[in-house]
Amino acid sequence: MTVAPARPQGTGQENPHRDGRGGRRRVGAYPWAMAASVTVAVSGAALSLNGVLRGWNWYWAVLTTVAAVSLTLAVLRSLRAQPLLVTAGGFLALGAVLTLTFFRSSSILWIIPSGASFRDLDRLIRRASETVLAETAPVAPNVGIVMVICAVLGLAVILVDALAVPLGMPAASGMGLLALLVVPAMIKPQSVGPWSFAVTVAGYLMILACSQWFSPDGRMQANSARSPGVLRRAALTGAVALAATLVLPLAIPGFDRGTFPQGSRLNPWGGSTGLNPMITLGNSLRTPDGSGRITYATSSSSPLYLRSVTVDNFDGDSWGPDDRAGSRLPLAGRIDPGYAVLADEQVRQVTAIDTGSFSSPYLPAPYAPETIRGLSGQWTWDPATLSIKGTDTTTRRQEYVVTSAVPKLSAALLAQSSGSARGIPGDFTRVPGNVPDIVKTTARTVAGSAATPYAKAIAIQKYLRSAEFTYSLQSPVQGGYDGNGLSVLADFLQQKSGYCIHYASAMAVMARLEGIPSRIAVGYAPGRLTGATVSVAGQGNLPEYEADARDAHAWPELYFQGLGWVPFEPTPSRGVVPDYATEAAVSSAPDALGNNDGLVPDAAPVPTPAPSAAPLPAPGAGNGAGGEAPLLPLLLGTAAVLGAVLLAAAPRLVRTGIRARRLRPKHPGDAVPLAWSELLDLGMDYGLPPAASESPRAYAARFRQALLGEAGGMDEQGHQAVATLTAGYERYRYGRPDPAESPSGFLPTADVPDPGTGVAALETALRENATLPRRLRAAWLPPSVTHRLGRLAGVPFRAAGSAARKLATAAAHLRRHDGPGTPARGTSRPGPSAAGRRSGGTRN
Numbered sequence: 001m002t003v004a005p006a007r008p009q010g011t012g013q014e015n016p017h018r019d020g021r022g023g024r025r026r027v028g029a030y031p032w033a034m035a036a037s038v039t040v041a042v043s044g045a046a047l048s049l050n051g052v053l054r055g056w057n058w059y060w061a062v063l064t065t066v067a068a069v070s071l072t073l074a075v076l077r078s079l080r081a082q083p084l085l086v087t088a089g090g091f092l093a094l095g096a097v098l099t100l101t102f103f104r105s106s107s108i109l110w111i112i113p114s115g116a117s118f119r120d121l122d123r124l125i126r127r128a129s130e131t132v133l134a135e136t137a138p139v140a141p142n143v144g145i146v147m148v149i150c151a152v153l154g155l156a157v158i159l160v161d162a163l164a165v166p167l168g169m170p171a172a173s174g175m176g177l178l179a180l181l182v183v184p185a186m187i188k189p190q191s192v193g194p195w196s197f198a199v200t201v202a203g204y205l206m207i208l209a210c211s212q213w214f215s216p217d218g219r220m221q222a223n224s225a226r227s228p229g230v231l232r233r234a235a236l237t238g239a240v241a242l243a244a245t246l247v248l249p250l251a252i253p254g255f256d257r258g259t260f261p262q263g264s265r266l267n268p269w270g271g272s273t274g275l276n277p278m279i280t281l282g283n284s285l286r287t288p289d290g291s292g293r294i295t296y297a298t299s300s301s302s303p304l305y306l307r308s309v310t311v312d313n314f315d316g317d318s319w320g321p322d323d324r325a326g327s328r329l330p331l332a333g334r335i336d337p338g339y340a341v342l343a344d345e346q347v348r349q350v351t352a353i354d355t356g357s358f359s360s361p362y363l364p365a366p367y368a369p370e371t372i373r374g375l376s377g378q379w380t381w382d383p384a385t386l387s388i389k390g391t392d393t394t395t396r397r398q399e400y401v402v403t404s405a406v407p408k409l410s411a412a413l414l415a416q417s418s419g420s421a422r423g424i425p426g427d428f429t430r431v432p433g434n435v436p437d438i439v440k441t442t443a444r445t446v447a448g449s450a451a452t453p454y455a456k457a458i459a460i461q462k463y464l465r466s467a468e469f470t471y472s473l474q475s476p477v478q479g480g481y482d483g484n485g486l487s488v489l490a491d492f493l494q495q496k497s498g499y500c501i502h503y504a505s506a507m508a509v510m511a512r513l514e515g516i517p518s519r520i521a522v523g524y525a526p527g528r529l530t531g532a533t534v535s536v537a538g539q540g541n542l543p544e545y546e547a548d549a550r551d552a553h554a555w556p557e558l559y560f561q562g563l564g565w566v567p568f569e570p571t572p573s574r575g576v577v578p579d580y581a582t583e584a585a586v587s588s589a590p591d592a593l594g595n596n597d598g599l600v601p602d603a604a605p606v607p608t609p610a611p612s613a614a615p616l617p618a619p620g621a622g623n624g625a626g627g628e629a630p631l632l633p634l635l636l637g638t639a640a641v642l643g644a645v646l647l648a649a650a651p652r653l654v655r656t657g658i659r660a661r662r663l664r665p666k667h668p669g670d671a672v673p674l675a676w677s678e679l680l681d682l683g684m685d686y687g688l689p690p691a692a693s694e695s696p697r698a699y700a701a702r703f704r705q706a707l708l709g710e711a712g713g714m715d716e717q718g719h720q721a722v723a724t725l726t727a728g729y730e731r732y733r734y735g736r737p738d739p740a741e742s743p744s745g746f747l748p749t750a751d752v753p754d755p756g757t758g759v760a761a762l763e764t765a766l767r768e769n770a771t772l773p774r775r776l777r778a779a780w781l782p783p784s785v786t787h788r789l790g791r792l793a794g795v796p797f798r799a800a801g802s803a804a805r806k807l808a809t810a811a812a813h814l815r816r817h818d819g820p821g822t823p824a825r826g827t828s829r830p831g832p833s834a835a836g837r838r839s840g841g842t843r844n
Helices: 030-047 059-078 083-102 115-134 143-164 170-187 194-213 230-251 281-285 411-416 437-447 453-464 475-479 486-495 500-513 583-588 631-663 668-685 696-707 716-734 755-769 772-780 783-793 795-818 832-839
Strands: 294-298 306-311 346-354 369-373 379-381 388-390 399-407 518-524 528-536 540-547 552-560 564-567
Touching: 030 059, 030 143, 030 170, 030 194, 059 083, 059 143, 083 115, 083 143, 115 143, 143 170, 143 194, 170 194, 294 528, 346 528, 411 453, 437 453, 437 486, 437 500, 453 500, 453 552, 475 486, 486 500, 500 518, 500 552, 631 668, 631 755, 631 772, 631 783, 668 696, 668 716, 668 755, 668 772, 668 783, 696 716, 716 755, 755 772, 783 795
Parallel strands: none
Antiparallel strands: 294 346, 294 540, 306 518, 346 399, 369 399, 379 388, 518 552, 528 540, 552 564
């Protein structure tokens, strides 16, 4: 009897496919086409970051990183490297291109990071964190921010490629692209923008088209015949994805309005109801629905500003509040401003405030508050700025009464304060060293010739409110200078269009350049009458006003000796210019009144608490639900959530990808061994691994007895599937190929017509007979995958152990030959055997 030679074991992927000349199948265009598609998709998603980052200079570094990683993946795949090696090569390429771009001076051979490179990495990450936490979008694209963005996008390339190619789930690659679009959708008022959305969709469709147009080999992605209807399927998949992108915002809470590409802002925490200082002020002004509404009734005869927080810490990159946690005092009793006010008359006002849905850690109140009654929770106040902040509560649903006092100011009184200010912290006079020339020149031109601080302040305010400047909420966003740093200020003075943040920052910085202490107040501009009245004890019925997020405002406060902090209004068409700062008041004031000796107290000035050395907190941090998250925590949080989800789902994704490749073989002759491999993995996943020397028929019998129910019952299809797979594999493994039979190798009379149907029926039967823990383990932590990962992780240890054993064997061999009693080299033992060996032996 002649026994047919056994066919090689395995999944059928180990045998390289050959062309008609007997050589290995060439790889073809698939790796390059897929790399180009991924590059287009990720680069298109990166376009949406314009407006989160200012300008376009950062994009070339991003494009270089994305292209380098994609090219590396394509090269390795074209060289027929294993999928894990391809992915590892992508990570190495990302590290190399980041080192070449950002750490060249401290690296080895420009692409290998050294210890100094890691120290530079830590410095850049800290710089990126500080800048993003302090600035409002668009943030300054310094080297730290650009490095972080390049790293994230490089990782996105690897993720999208892994989903599309080795895992065999190209449609799921859209998850990585969507993750990139979420950040600008949450940060930018105009969302991701139409061009970025269009290019990203085009890249995604290219990925789907590549996965369908090329029928890649399961391991090497070699070209083969195109499947019928690939264009139709790709177009249908793309159309469904695009329709879902446009329709889902209408049904999912968090999409404020419009469609995803343009006109909406993704906000999964709901509408903003608070005022996050200097971070979301522009977004609050661009909110047309009037969220964060508060009402107040006041005895003031002049328009009343409600001040939430003072922004006085300016390092050149941005303005930010300094909470001075170490010097804050509990809110109990009278609030002392910390300096003497020597004006002849002070105006006291009583204001009753109902915050409603407005939620912020900072309490809105008129300046300067003396007493506050009716608050719930614990509150503290800052002696340097008089800002009031909750420690365990927010402003939401608070009703309280504020008594405030301000000096009765006039142009003449302010003009008398002509000397330098005394007794205030240096925080209010500090001028950064990186002030742009245009800011210095403008301040010198506008206010340099004025004789008094008041004249300088009026000159700056008049310049900013002149016809040269226009109020616009959109121009800074479109022009890429929507922020409050010095570079933003330089752009604003060139474009001459912006909103309150830009005008207040410009006046505060130019005032400091002219020697006037300054800071920025953030809160609400005067609201509108509601027509109702509120009864306040001791005041009678007072008119009620309302203000909301559309009234969010920032204005500068300048310090005048003997008068304290005086507000100005440089923003055109917003707020109300105080009487002492109008043109009529200025013209009636004397040009110069000598010095301010009459406004300096005889006694030593009341000391003002020094600023705390505590680190600067993140603007808007606190318990408030209002405001939007800063950019860097949002980026890190999104990346952490996506990473955790991907890590938890990784075994299931790998198992799904393996099964998909096995059940859709590219060559009909591989269907049987691939289906048998899937049966073995199913058995392992449900707790029945095959024994080392077990035959297919013996394992199949044990499988049916241990994991399936009674034959002929509800599990009959499962039993038939096992029998068919076993018979087909035995014929494939041991039998002689019969051209008359089906190319898949299954019996012609099999009840299961194809491997996919058989495996599906088998898996259904396994799930129905397994316990819940075993089903969950098979679905989310399949042993067939974890064992492979374990073996892969143990490769270095096994290699090291093998090398150690070989070294030990070699050392023992040397000891035996070089030890005592060993014959000297060149001599031989007497006897015929030696001669026989030399002569080739003797015949018997």
